[in-house]
Amino acid sequence: MNPLSIRIPEVELKDLARMRAFVMESTMMLGGNTEAASELKIAVNEALTNIIIHGYQGKPGFIEIFVERDTNDIRLSLLDNAAAFDPTSVKPPDITIPLEQRPIGGMGIQMMRSFTDELDYRPTADGMNELIFIKRNAIIRSAIP
């Protein structure tokens, strides 16, 4: 089965709800369980928000999402052509620091890591960012044809 995909040519924050719905629905269509779909949606939402706000910074740019089944796993990849950025290279925050002593924010990448089983980044040959999320053992039934 080919990956399910959606492409938003000029992505804006208002498109987030539509993309979250796509992640949820496509994971379920591929046979994924509700819990895996929900967690994947939460992880991907953080990446999408970062791409729109910090990657494109208000300039026009696209996001493309591919979701596919890989044996018992769900594999989702995001493509964008914002400036190169590897979230997997960012050091995890020290969550034991009291809220009093922390700057507000900075939890997006931590959420990406925590709500998926594997997070990989690679720059594509044509200079785009590809961010890959894998949910392990997420499949509970056959894909809906």
Add this chain to the structure above:
Amino acid sequence: MEISVSQENARVPVTIFQLNGELSGEEPLSGLAKDAYDDGTRYLLLDLSKVPYISSSGLRAIHQVYYLFRGQVSDESEQEVRQGIISGNYKSPNLKLLKPSKNALKALSVSGYDMFLEIHNKKSDALASFE
């Protein structure tokens, strides 16, 4: 995200925000909390039972509310807070959380917020904990 506001009189007057929907932005939570604080509220319970998940932006809103409700503290209580933080048993006396869903609780846990905010599963217990 919709927020309904109610009041309960426990040992102290407690304002309850019942959040309904995804907590995926700073507003309306931050703005409503600021309004409540300006109107004299000092004890706030966030009922998260109808929040399916919290994003990093939602965590930022909770952090802002936490700071807001710390308010003005005396040097003495500042020292007590610091001592509590050092010993690892400080939790906000002003802001508490009620019944987070599984994914909301996971967001609070992976960010470490659950170490510094009391989380209750029963409203009566949450209200009784304010003093």
